[in-house]
Amino acid sequence: MFTGIVSGKGNLKKIVKCEDYISLIIQAPKGFAKNLSKGASVSVNGVCLTVKKGRTDLLEFDVIEETLKKTNLKNISRSSKLNLERSMTANTEIGGHLVSGHIHGTGEVLKVINRKETKDLLIKIPSQLREYFFYKGYVALNGCSLTIGKVLKSSFYIHLIPETVSITNFKEIKKGDLINIEVEQTTINTVETVKRVMLERKA
Numbered sequence: 001m002f003t004g005i006v007s008g009k010g011n012l013k014k015i016v017k018c019e020d021y022i023s024l025i026i027q028a029p030k031g032f033a034k035n036l037s038k039g040a041s042v043s044v045n046g047v048c049l050t051v052k053k054g055r056t057d058l059l060e061f062d063v064i065e066e067t068l069k070k071t072n073l074k075n076i077s078r079s080s081k082l083n084l085e086r087s088m089t090a091n092t093e094i095g096g097h098l099v100s101g102h103i104h105g106t107g108e109v110l111k112v113i114n115r116k117e118t119k120d121l122l123i124k125i126p127s128q129l130r131e132y133f134f135y136k137g138y139v140a141l142n143g144c145s146l147t148i149g150k151v152l153k154s155s156f157y158i159h160l161i162p163e164t165v166s167i168t169n170f171k172e173i174k175k176g177d178l179i180n181i182e183v184e185q186t187t188i189n190t191v192e193t194v195k196r197v198m199l200e201r202k203a
Helices: 065-070 127-132 162-167 187-201
Strands: 007-018 020-029 042-043 047-055 058-063 081-086 105-114 119-123 138-141 145-152 155-160 176-182
Touching: 042 058, 058 065, 119 176, 127 176, 127 187, 176 187
Parallel strands: none
Antiparallel strands: 007 020, 007 081, 020 058, 042 047, 042 081, 047 058, 105 119, 105 176, 119 155, 138 145, 138 176, 145 155
């Protein structure tokens, strides 16, 4: 589990293509990998991946085809910036919301509004996820816990503060990019419970 508070950006140094998976070699920020052992979980652009190898701050992860199909990791290339977060511990402060690292879909960036230090994004909602988007609800985008802004019929706004723009790969985001989306689990549970109750009342 993660908190959705991205601790830094990693630089993709190399992609090794194997028969049915790829290996990502990522240069993490200085100090990120301290005491990080093989088998540990790390959020990479919001995707929970397992550390295969780690020495100093150079980390290696394997990514299977199923994960590539469902996430924006299929579109990354050498030098891509990737949001990183280590898994939470019993003593971790939850500054965002609980994030599992299991991506529900990807959303296309429809518009980027750059201001002096802040940034607004308009993102397309995957059709199968539209019922879970509410104004002021939580969502994890590329692993970053964010508050949903105005929700339109098939898209929603996100408003990024300077700190978020600076620390995450939203600084480099552009129109047409795909963003990994993980819907907050409590929202899913609430919507599905209400749907079930309504169906039972109609029965």
